[in-house]
Amino acid sequence: MAMTKLLPLHRFEQFGLLSEAEREAVLALPGRPYTIDRGQTILRENDEARGFYLLLSGWAAVWKVMPNGGRQIAKIHLPGEPLGTPSMAMRRSTENVLAITDVVIANVPLARFGALFETHPRVAARFLLSVQQERIVLMDRLAAIGRVGAEASVASFLLDVKERLEPLGLVQDKSFDLMVTQEQIGDVLGLTSVHVSRVLSSLTSRGLIERNGRRYRLPNADLLSATAARPERQPFPDQDWLPAAR
Known part of the structure; x- marks a missing residue:
């Protein structure tokens, strides 16, 4: 292909x-x-x-x-x-x-990538x-470990996955397939799988997320963001300092 x-x-x-x-x-x-x-x-x-x-x-x-x-x-x-x-x-x-x-x-061999420069x-x-x-995302997550609650960490994780899947066209009607287990989410966030399960149940009962197997839906990202511990980051819009296209 x-x-x-x-x-x-x-x-x-x-x-x-x-x-x-x-x-x-x-x-x-x-x-x-x-x-x-x-x-x-x-x-x-x-x-x-x-x-x-x-x-x-x-x-x-x-x-x-x-x-x-x-x-x-x-x-x-x-x-x-x-x-x-x-x-x-x-x-x-x-x-x-x-x-x-x-x-x-x-x-991608290093020599081939190096030629791009x-x-x-x-x-x-x-x-x-x-x-x-x-x-930056990794630093924010490391800074949050032990300083924010489990609910904020899980909410932030779900929002991050959704935002990264959107450019791929893998989010429809605010929903996406989450291809990691609760144990793996815990391994990312420093939580036990039992704790992750409790947090997901809490977010579900409050209407912040909807779940059907691996399918997750975030009906109100703004409300979920209020729960998440994520600093607001604004990309630098002016890219004039980059080299010109060749």
Whole structure:
């Protein structure tokens, strides 16, 4: 299947539309796509770093083994997002990446990505801006751990997933499929699965969310946002400082 049908471009275009030449350059980045089954490891900590991956479809999780043997999920990745970018600065991978669902991924060699800085510097700059947005979300979540209630953390998580699925066209009538378990939500937020279950039941009883299996609906995002512990962030609108398109 052509890469134009596989690779979502919203992460590259969230700071402005790509030119036709830039779109072609982005679509030429990944190698041959391949499938990894649900529950299989995509990347292991201490593997030799060979570029990064683009998640073409499916959900994946970045996780670390804690000193007590427990697991902490640092990030849930959705289609169109890069995997393994922190390891770009290292000789070996710094993280474990697990396929939460069946996934399709493709490798991006560092040399091929590096060429973008010369041939299409605006694309490379926008990619780095997108990665910085991920860093901000992670910092906000880390700052909230232990300082806000479980209800606020779960509400923030649900809103974040919905907002990231919307550019993919995977939200209809304010509803979406949540492809993570309550245990995995707990691993992201530092909560037990029992605690997550209680919070979801509370949010449901108050009409802030609706659930039918994996299908979640957020009927009033403003009310749910009032419950969530999320600082208001406003993207810098002026991108004139970025390199010109080539």
